[in-house]
Amino acid sequence: MGDLIRRNICPNCGGTNLELDCLYQYGLIYKINKDGKVSKKYRKQDYGTMDCAYIHCCDCGWGSPDADCGNDSEGYLLMDKDWFKED
Ligand SMILES: [Zn+2]
Numbered sequence: 366m367g368d369l370i371r372r373n374i375c376p377n378c379g380g381t382n383l384e385l386d387c388l389y390q391y392g393l394i395y396k397i398n399k400d401g402k403v404s405k406k407y408r409k410q411d412y413g414t415m416d417c418a419y420i421h422c423c424d425c426g427w428g429s430p431d432a433d434c435g436n437d438s439e440g441y442l443l444m445d446k447d448w449f450k451e452d
Contacts, residue, residue, distance in 0.1 A: 369446070370446045375425060377422060378422060380422055384422075385420055385435070385442060388414070389413065389414055390412035393408075393410075419432055429444070
């Protein structure tokens, strides 16, 4: 895991048409019928964030290789500094 930096350009194509995909957890909760079968009806339970997010570039299709990104307390997009290293 590298250092996180404020950056809003794609490391692959330099474009700025980026999306942040934040993963959340949901449960589908099924009642058990009197005959012992699991009901087809369910209700959804929101278990909140997984603290896991990916960045996606809408221009070239690049996706962040891991979930080491997100936003800081001021709302700026954070990316792994290592994604911008030229080797
Ligand atoms: Zn791109």
